Amino acid sequence: xxxxxxxxxxxSSLFCFSQNLKIKTVxxxxxxxxxxxxxxxxxxxxxxxxxxxxxxxxxxxxxIPYGSYTIKASHLAFEKWNQxxxxxxxxxxxxxxxxxxxxxxxxxxxxxSGYIRKHGDTTTxxxxxxxxxKERNVIDVLKK
Numbered sequence: 230x231x232x233x234x235x236x237x238x239x240x241s242s243l244f245c246f247s248q249n250l251k252i253k254t255v256x257x258x259x260x261x262x263x264x265x266x267x268x269x270x271x272x273x274x275x276x277x278x279x280x281x282x283x284x285x286x287x288x289x290x291x292x293i294p295y296g297s298y299t300i301k302a303s304h305l306a307f308e309k310w311n312q313x314x315x316x317x318x319x320x321x322x323x324x325x326x327x328x329x330x331x332x333x334x335x336x337x338x339x340x341x342s343g344y345i346r347k348h349g350d351t352t353t354x355x356x357x358x359x360x361x362x363k364e365r366n367v368i369d370v371l372k373k
Contacts, residue, residue, distance in 0.1 A: 248295060250316050250323070254287045254302060257326040262287030266327070269301040306330055 254263040264287055270279040278298065283289050295317050302310040307327040314323060346353045356370065364370050 248293070248316075248318075248321065250291045250293055250321060252283070252289050252291065252300070252323050252325060254283050254304075254325045254327060256307075257328045260326075263304060263307065263327060266302050266304045266307075266325070269303075271299040271301070273297055275299075300325070302327065 252268060254266040255261060256263060262285075264283055264285045266283045266287065268279070268281050268283065268289060269277065270291065270293065272278050273296070278293060279291055281289055281291070293316065297313065297315045299311065299313050300323065302325050304327065306329060308330050310325050310327050312325075314320065345355075360370055
């Protein structure tokens with residue numbers, strides 16, 4: 230009986246020290262949800278507490294103890310986001326507003342599809358890339 234009470238006290242103490250922190254990621258201007266945002270949570274010492282990513286609705290729920298943390302968010306199409314937070318009873322939901330990344334390209338290089346290749350006096354055509362099965366003869370293929 231004492232063992233059961235001891236185990237119950239240990240389990241209940243774990244629930245007391247860990248609470249749910251809800252993080253929601255949205256676009257800064259349109260406030261649309263952003264899915265697959267990588268979230269990194271660091272403690273005061275800079276040690277990694279959690280690494281995860283948001284779901285299709287742009288949210289995650291972390292089960293971490295109250296305290297102060299640094300949260301870093303990153304996504305390929307958005308600027309990186311970094312902020313220190315204090316997680317307690319009054320601050321259990323965080324909304325991360327991310328700015329869209331805009332980059333100017335110096336140059337854009339477009340390569341041909343590669344279904345026709347020339348090697349010296351030999352020309353090779355990859356038929357699966359240009360035929361769709363509706364051709365009736367070789368002339369239909371050559372027209373494409």
